[in-house]
Amino acid sequence: MKVSETFLWGGATASFQAEGGYLEGGRGLSTHDYETDGSVENPRGITYRLPDGTVGRVKSSFFNPEDLPDGAEPCLLPDCYYPSHKAVDHYHHWKEDIALMAGMGFNVYRFSICWSRIFPTGEEEQPNEEGLKFYENMIDEMEKYGMEPLITIHHDELPIHLANKYDGWSSRHTIDCYVKYCRTLFERFGGRCRYWLTFNEINAVRGFVACGTHKCDNQTHYNAAHNMFLASALAVKLGHEMMPGSQFGAMYAASALYPATCKPEDVFRHMQKRRETYFFMDVMARGYYPSYTQDIFNRRGVTLETQPGDELILREGTLDFISFSYYRSNTISTETVSNVISGDPNPYLEMTPWGWPVDPVGLRYVLNEFYDRYQKPLFIVENGLGAVDQVEEDGTVQDDYRIAYLKDHLKEMMKAMNVDGVECLGYTMWGPMDLVSLSTGEMKKRYGFIYVDVDDKGNGTGKRIKKKSYGWMKEVIATGGESLWRD
Ligand code: BGP
Numbered sequence: 001m002k003v004s005e006t007f008l009w010g011g012a013t014a015s016f017q018a019e020g021g022y023l024e025g026g027r028g029l030s031t032h033d034y035e036t037d038g039s040v041e042n043p044r045g046i047t048y049r050l051p052d053g054t055v056g057r058v059k060s061s062f063f064n065p066e067d068l069p070d071g072a073e074p075c076l077l078p079d080c081y082y083p084s085h086k087a088v089d090h091y092h093h094w095k096e097d098i099a100l101m102a103g104m105g106f107n108v109y110r111f112s113i114c115w116s117r118i119f120p121t122g123e124e125e126q127p128n129e130e131g132l133k134f135y136e137n138m139i140d141e142m143e144k145y146g147m148e149p150l151i152t153i154h155h156d157e158l159p160i161h162l163a164n165k166y167d168g169w170s171s172r173h174t175i176d177c178y179v180k181y182c183r184t185l186f187e188r189f190g191g192r193c194r195y196w197l198t199f200n201e202i203n204a205v206r207g208f209v210a211c212g213t214h215k216c217d218n219q220t221h222y223n224a225a226h227n228m229f230l231a232s233a234l235a236v237k238l239g240h241e242m243m244p245g246s247q248f249g250a251m252y253a254a255s256a257l258y259p260a261t262c263k264p265e266d267v268f269r270h271m272q273k274r275r276e277t278y279f280f281m282d283v284m285a286r287g288y289y290p291s292y293t294q295d296i297f298n299r300r301g302v303t304l305e306t307q308p309g310d311e312l313i314l315r316e317g318t319l320d321f322i323s324f325s326y327y328r329s330n331t332i333s334t335e336t337v338s339n340v341i342s343g344d345p346n347p348y349l350e351m352t353p354w355g356w357p358v359d360p361v362g363l364r365y366v367l368n369e370f371y372d373r374y375q376k377p378l379f380i381v382e383n384g385l386g387a388v389d390q391v392e393e394d395g396t397v398q399d400d401y402r403i404a405y406l407k408d409h410l411k412e413m414m415k416a417m418n419v420d421g422v423e424c425l426g427y428t429m430w431g432p433m434d435l436v437s438l439s440t441g442e443m444k445k446r447y448g449f450i451y452v453d454v455d456d457k458g459n460g461t462g463k464r465i466k467k468k469s470y471g472w473m474k475e476v477i478a479t480g481g482e483s484l485w486r487d
Helices: 092-102 129-144 159-164 172-192 218-242 264-286 293-300 310-316 359-375 400-418 468-478
Strands: 010-011 108-112 148-152 196-197 245-258 321-332 378-382 424-430 448-453 462-466
Touching: 010 159, 010 378, 092 129, 092 159, 092 462, 092 468, 108 424, 129 148, 129 172, 129 293, 148 172, 148 424, 159 172, 218 245, 218 264, 218 293, 218 310, 245 264, 245 378, 264 359, 264 378, 321 359, 321 424, 359 378, 359 400, 400 424, 400 468
Parallel strands: 010 108, 010 424, 108 148, 148 196, 196 245, 245 321, 321 378, 378 424
Antiparallel strands: 448 462
């Protein structure tokens, strides 16, 4: 089996997990800049992170000046490490990182633009030229290697000013600021970027850092989601007008969902859970709220705040393709209390060190399910294994476990394309160079083909080292995936 020559092979990153340089180039502060590594307790006891027992959990976030101890300045707490401030310093290493990616044969690089680099508070009339130039330089460099950009406009972060002043996506004002931001990006990069993602993991984002909302209840969450749907639809419409031929997707956190047993109640519960999570993509891909919406809102006590004209906006800005992240599957029963992202274990599957079930067949399953459901091209924009890597005495990193994970997943992707007839535009592996974990803020949860010498507290040289998987992936790309089937 082989993929076509136009298939897009690459990697994906997010600005707050890779860039650092949080006070450089005229950048404003963003919601993630307030996340600590958990060494200081939040006086309100607010926790955004993973449940107890998760390795390396980050415990607290100072997101609001009133949460800070007396006299302390946001982002300047002594003895406290903020992972996004430095991350893996992609802000200064971008040339080297792009060259390393090109060395593997990537023809696409998915990265997110940091909104507060372009509009430091979100409300300026004019964009920050230094911020635009930073991304323009990256795109220039990528073009030299024949690597095209896949831009995530909003990857789980927004200017802190919009969060604190307007409660982020709770407010319709944030929609206007987002559309202005999009217009600026389309004007500047329009001719050079075919593929755009309006939002990252739309079904999983909620709460302060991702949505800028100070409350996390269902009412706030669904209202914020509605505003994001409108913002996405307006961006798609504007993008199509300004950039003929451009293609828009939004990103969905996919996990294959299975009923835990064949007990009819478990199967029915599983169907409800699927709808709760598909809901987000259904609205954005089809342009209207699905018939089962009211059932979800009734069960969750939500009354959506809409305005006349919203329906038309949603209808006019539907997505061109469906992109998603895939890391794991999940089982659902009437006993399931956790959400579908942090989910229940599956006795048939092994887990990663961070407790995520490894399920390559689940990738083929979701590819088929999405294609059946939406009949639009798909794009796998995140997949990979977070693992602890060891630099050997000879300076190598022997990450055979990562090779095994990727090999199994890529083979299932190819089966979905070649056997099942699914149209898949490309595959961007999460974190081609190691970066900060979203869920735990750690560096030791590494995904990359390229090791980055930075530890959980930001110490290290920042040196990049090719892991064993680097050469392996290069071969996969060069052979269009044929090498996966050799043995
Ligand atoms: C997705 C996010 C990414 C990324 C990835 C891996 O949810 O879109 O930003 O981080 O998950 O998750 P983690 O970093 O928690 O291992």
